[in-house]
Amino acid sequence: MKRFPVGCLILLMLVLLSSGCKKYRGATPSLSSKIYGTQIVEVSGGKQVAGVGAKLADPIVVQVNGTDGNAISGALVLFHGDGLALTPNEALTDSSGQVSVSVQLGGIAGGYEVAAETPKQGGGTTSISIREVALGYREKVGKEVSYKYCGNCHDPESTPERVSNLDNLTTPLPHPFTDGNTLNAMSDADLIKIITDGGPALQKSPQTPAYRNTLTQTQIKAIVEYIRAVADPPYQAPGGKR
Amino acid sequence: MDNLEGTPQLNLGRKLLARFGCAHCHAITQPDGTLVAPVDEPPSLEHVAEKTTREWIFAWIKNPQAYAASATMPNYRFSDQEAADITSYLVAQSTPSENSSHPLPASFALPQGGDPVQAGASLYGTLFCASCHAIQNAAGNLVGGEMAPELTRAGNKVNPDWLRRWLRAPQGYDPKTRMPRYRFDEKDVALLSSFLLSKKDEDLLANVHLPESNPQSIARGKKLVSDYGCVACHRINGVAPPESFAPDLSRIGSKPLFQVGFLHGMPETLPDYIAGKIHDPRAFGPALKMPTFSLTDSQIEALTTALLAQTDRAVTMPPELVRSSPHAKYHPGGEPGRLMEDLRCQSCHAINGNGGDMAPDLTNEGSAVNRAWLLDFMKNPNTLRPALVRRMPKFNLSDAEIKSLSDYMLSAYQASGFDSQALDLSTLTSEAAARGKELFYTNYACQSCHIADYKKDKGYVGPALAGVGDRLTPIWTYRWLKNPTAILPGTSMPDYSLPDDEARDLTAFLATLKEHKKGGAK
Numbered sequence: 001m002k003r004f005p006v007g008c009l010i011l012l013m014l015v016l017l018s019s020g021c022k023k024y025r026g027a028t029p030s031l032s033s034k035i036y037g038t039q040i041v042e043v044s045g046g047k048q049v050a051g052v053g054a055k056l057a058d059p060i061v062v063q064v065n066g067t068d069g070n071a072i073s074g075a076l077v078l079f080h081g082d083g084l085a086l087t088p089n090e091a092l093t094d095s096s097g098q099v100s101v102s103v104q105l106g107g108i109a110g111g112y113e114v115a116a117e118t119p120k121q122g123g124g125t126t127s128i129s130i131r132e133v134a135l136g137y138r139e140k141v142g143k144e145v146s147y148k149y150c151g152n153c154h155d156p157e158s159t160p161e162r163v164s165n166l167d168n169l170t171t172p173l174p175h176p177f178t179d180g181n182t183l184n185a186m187s188d189a190d191l192i193k194i195i196t197d198g199g200p201a202l203q204k205s206p207q208t209p210a211y212r213n214t215l216t217q218t219q220i221k222a223i224v225e226y227i228r229a230v231a232d233p234p235y236q237a238p239g240g241k242r
Numbered sequence: 243m244d245n246l247e248g249t250p251q252l253n254l255g256r257k258l259l260a261r262f263g264c265a266h267c268h269a270i271t272q273p274d275g276t277l278v279a280p281v282d283e284p285p286s287l288e289h290v291a292e293k294t295t296r297e298w299i300f301a302w303i304k305n306p307q308a309y310a311a312s313a314t315m316p317n318y319r320f321s322d323q324e325a326a327d328i329t330s331y332l333v334a335q336s337t338p339s340e341n342s343s344h345p346l347p348a349s350f351a352l353p354q355g356g357d358p359v360q361a362g363a364s365l366y367g368t369l370f371c372a373s374c375h376a377i378q379n380a381a382g383n384l385v386g387g388e389m390a391p392e393l394t395r396a397g398n399k400v401n402p403d404w405l406r407r408w409l410r411a412p413q414g415y416d417p418k419t420r421m422p423r424y425r426f427d428e429k430d431v432a433l434l435s436s437f438l439l440s441k442k443d444e445d446l447l448a449n450v451h452l453p454e455s456n457p458q459s460i461a462r463g464k465k466l467v468s469d470y471g472c473v474a475c476h477r478i479n480g481v482a483p484p485e486s487f488a489p490d491l492s493r494i495g496s497k498p499l500f501q502v503g504f505l506h507g508m509p510e511t512l513p514d515y516i517a518g519k520i521h522d523p524r525a526f527g528p529a530l531k532m533p534t535f536s537l538t539d540s541q542i543e544a545l546t547t548a549l550l551a552q553t554d555r556a557v558t559m560p561p562e563l564v565r566s567s568p569h570a571k572y573h574p575g576g577e578p579g580r581l582m583e584d585l586r587c588q589s590c591h592a593i594n595g596n597g598g599d600m601a602p603d604l605t606n607e608g609s610a611v612n613r614a615w616l617l618d619f620m621k622n623p624n625t626l627r628p629a630l631v632r633r634m635p636k637f638n639l640s641d642a643e644i645k646s647l648s649d650y651m652l653s654a655y656q657a658s659g660f661d662s663q664a665l666d667l668s669t670l671t672s673e674a675a676a677r678g679k680e681l682f683y684t685n686y687a688c689q690s691c692h693i694a695d696y697k698k699d700k701g702y703v704g705p706a707l708a709g710v711g712d713r714l715t716p717i718w719t720y721r722w723l724k725n726p727t728a729i730l731p732g733t734s735m736p737d738y739s740l741p742d743d744e745a746r747d748l749t750a751f752l753a754t755l756k757e758h759k760k761g762g763a764k
Contacts, residue, residue: 051251055539144250148734152703153690160385168700169690206687213737214727218248 029078029090036121037064037072043098046130047178049230051140053107059100060130062116064093071097078125081114083107084132109136111234133229142226145219146177149211172205180231187238191224192217245732246565254541255548262314262535264545266474267488273556273564282314284475286416291336293404293415297450299329302399307536309399309446310392312376312384316533319524324466330455331463335479341407341414350428352436362437365430373590373600373632374421377441387632389589389600390421397442405435413584420589420598425638470531488532495553517546570595578650585637593655600632603730606657610718613652619713620644626705626713657729665720670750678751681744694755704735709757720749 045060064075077099079086083106091099105112112134117127135143146154151162154174158164166174175182183191194202196217198210211220228235245253256278259265265278272278290299298309303325306313320328352358366372371393376386378394386392400408407414409431412421426434453459467478471487497512504510505525508518518525520542523532537545572594574582582588588597591604607616621644623634639647682688691703694710710719721728723745726735740748 050540051543054543057540140250141248149736152734163702165691165701165703168702206685207690209686209736210738211736213739216247 031090033076035074037075037118038067039065040118040128042130049133052109052134052136056103059102061098061100063098064118073097075118077118079116084112105134109134138222138225139229142222146223177227178230178232180233184231184235188224195220251544251547255544258545259548269490271492273559286477288477288479289336289339291333294399296329297447298399300325301450312392316535318533327459327463328466330459334460339415347406347410347431348428350432358436359440362433365433366437370633370635395443397439398446406431422586423584493554495550516549517542572596578646608652608655609657609660615713616648660717665717674747674750675754678747681748711753711756716749716753719752720745723748
């Protein structure tokens with residue numbers, strides 16, 4: 001443990017008290033800057049999905065803005081995330097007021113939060129939290145199966161390999177698997193039932209076929225695991241634990 | 243090896259082992275006892291001087307990805323001198339191809355006022371060259387298939403006379419090419435070559451100034467070609483393919499850690515070693531020959547998974563525990579067979595277990611389709627899947643060729659159990675069709691994925707069914723509806739396990755879907 005002189009400690013406590021008990025979440029920064037912004041925003045890189053332990057395809061990019069909303073260059077940004085490897089974990093914003101950080105996910109499946117914070121003039125920090133998702137083995141299998149059997153209609157994005165069919169369907173339209181607002185309210189049992197026996201089994205559209213004879217129960221459960229993993233807002237299982 | 247259920251990462255890794263040609267240099271025996279077979283097709287270089295220039299060969303060797311971002315060939319980081327020496331040898335060893343003795347296609351007087359490049363570009367589009375070849379668009383995205391070489395800068399590479407002969411008869415330059423022999427006329431050849439020669443980047447070869455070749459340079463080049471194992475991938479005159487050029491990787495997943503030379507500072511695990519070795523092989527020793535391939539992190543991860551699965555245990559498993567796939571070498575026989583080879587049908591279609599997977603398997607095509615439809619389709623292949631960019635090209639076949647191919651397919655590619663025993667055709671009444679229509683639109687919402695009527699249906703996940711009554715035999719349709727997976731394992735059509743009467747009614751409805759073409763099929 002480092003030992004601070006008593007004076008410093010008191011000063012630090014005062015600063016903490018005056019800033020609503022907020023302190024840097026990561027280690028004490030080694031960089032410093034006298035340039036401060038008032039707000040930090042995400043530019044890109046949130047809500048990515050990758051396998052456990054994988055490096056995300058795109059970096060997270062955040063921007064520090066001043067009171068007038070203009071980007072501030074040279075401001076200090078600190079990154080912190082439990083279980084994540086963030087490179088770099090602190091940096092000064094570049095000439096366009098942005099910082100880019102590459103993210104390697106941890107070894108446990110589930111959601112990860114990256115906190116990006118920047119100190120404010122006069123003490124305290126402002127921060128944002130960016131969510132990323134790590135898929136474990138079952139969720140990866142679910143992703144694979146749903147890409148082939150579900151994605152045509154449930155994924156609104158088209159790729160060169162697969163054009164989304166969603167716009168060609170009649171209402172009620174399918175919910176993208178990331179649509180946590182709707183899908184989080186459905187129980188695992190209902191999701192399994194609708195995949196197994198088709199939409200009509202829950203008085204829903206026959207546009208969802210019954211996959212009883214096409215997919216195994218393991219595959220169907222894996223799809224549900226995948227839906228839960230990518231839900232936005234995140235899925236909270238009943239009782240708080242899955 | 244077949245795809246294994248529930249192991250996406252392993253399946254991808256195994257595909258990549260074949261796709262990136264790892265097995266050209268490394269022997270990799272799979273658990274079923276077969277070797278990984280490369281699926282990339284490094285071109286023969288036996289006649290390379292006919293195809294391209296010394297400058298292009300040099301620039302390519304120096305940095306293949308500068309010519310085509312999608313190139314599989316890795317950058318060997320050769321010095322200018324080494325690249326020039328290899329170029330000297332490749333040009334010196336080149337012999338005339340069979341094509342070079344053919345007269346050039348007669349030159350075609352392009353119509354006045356038109357833009358041949360523009361006209362060639364639209365011909366390139368209507369011929370569906372993009373099913374196999376990709377070209378970078380203005381936004382820098384690759385558009386097209388990856389079966390054949392990227393053509394973004396083809397104009398920097400190919401000799402115009404070579405290109406015209408190639409378009410006429412690709413097999414006369416490379417007998418093993420996957421490119422079909424299209425029946426192009428002089429005008430097609432002129433327009434396509436105008437377009438392809440216009441695809442160039444003026445800067446690519448601007449700074450390449452090679453000294454005259456000399457015997458010393460040629461000799462040094464030959465040694466480099468031999469030392470770096472170029473012939474493990476390419477056919478080159480005067481250098482024999484090496485045997486076991488690189489270490490056997492069949493049991494790499496069981497390599498004892500004490501035998502592994504880790505780099506200083508890297509985590510000392512086998513996965514880290516394998517991934518590190520793929521990521522930057524020469525970091526493990528400057529004398530190592532393996533080059534760095536253009537792979538993404540996730541591709542490296544998948545390759546590592548596939549290699550870790552190559553363990554002592556996996557390759558010594560009793561055969562009854564290993565699912566192996568038949569390694570068929572089927573090729574059609576007789577005169578129609580020669581025609582199908584000429585058209586390279588099996589570049590895209592699998593037949594009896596041999597062939598590509600871009601287009602439908604034709605093993606049972608004779609049981610599936612009606613003769614009139616097949617004749618019409620081969621004359622003018624229209625698409626059954628509106629959303630698909632990749633389509634069957636038009637070969638400009640003669641009527642006699644079409645008849646020969648159709649007769650052959652309808653008799654040779656038959657499945658068992660598709661006779662009148664399976665379905666009594668007299669039950670396909672108009673009442674049954676009316677019930678089938680109701681089932682189609684209401685009970686099963688088939689229009690979500692299929693188009694039965696272009697005026698109101700929009701689903702394009704599965705093939706369009708408008709005209710399916712012309713295309714498919716009712717017995718095939720019935721058996722497909724009963725159990726699609728039994729006919730085509732892995733199809734994305736769900737198996738509804740329809741009761742016999744519903745399958746019959748749907749079949750009756752689908753049989754009524756006919757497109758009334760002007761003139762009809764010839």
